[in-house]
Amino acid sequence: MDLSTDLPLLVASAAAALLGTLLLFGGKSSGRTILLTRRSHVKYAKKKVPQAAVDRALEAAILAPNHFLSEPWRFYQCGAETIKKFAALNADKADACLAVPGMMVVTLTSKHKLDEKLGLEDHAAVSCAVQNFMLSLHAEGLASKWMTGAMGIAPEKILEAVGAPEGEKMMAVVWFGYAGEKKATPPKRKLGVAGCYTKLA
């Protein structure tokens, strides 16, 4: 072994092995950190989002729990042309809209009525998928925000703009990109855990 050439390689292999071990055994706490530190962002940097990160977020989204494997979600990734369509639908929010690097419209498609058990479950599953999508982006250093009303555009207009078929319901327009602002603390939850939790004997 020639230490002058092999030493850097050995050091790099040892570092990789250590990192692997930390990721393996530290996975629990780092996953929790991802959960605790995701925040909704409205301001984004003018920096291109890697499509691979979006693809990985979609892979995470479709692994959300869903009863009977109904897979009740559909995703429409909006490019610049589609974002321009949204901007044209509400002049008051056009500038804010055009400053968002990426948008994913998520819809619900269900065979069931939405006030019935299985329809409600499909609705819940899509919410889980949206959260998975945002958490995956966050794990890769990207910010996001789940939008519904604040775009000031009727859901049916959004569905029309993305070409969603009849019957799909709009669940989210997820804005995403690299954060354009720091968000250190979450908005305070009024109830806290104590206000929404009962521990039974």
Ligand SMILES: Cc1cc2nc3c(=O)[nH]c(=O)nc-3n(C[C@H](O)[C@H](O)[C@H](O)COP(=O)(O)O)c2cc1C
């Ligand atoms: C179903 C749903 C719809 C939402 N729609 C909007 C919206 O239209 N406008 C908005 O500003 N935030 C919207 N949000 C984001 C919440 O305002 C945000 O999650 C909340 O303020 C908590 O902040 P955090 O995500 O940083 O914890 C929505 C969140 C959910 C779950």
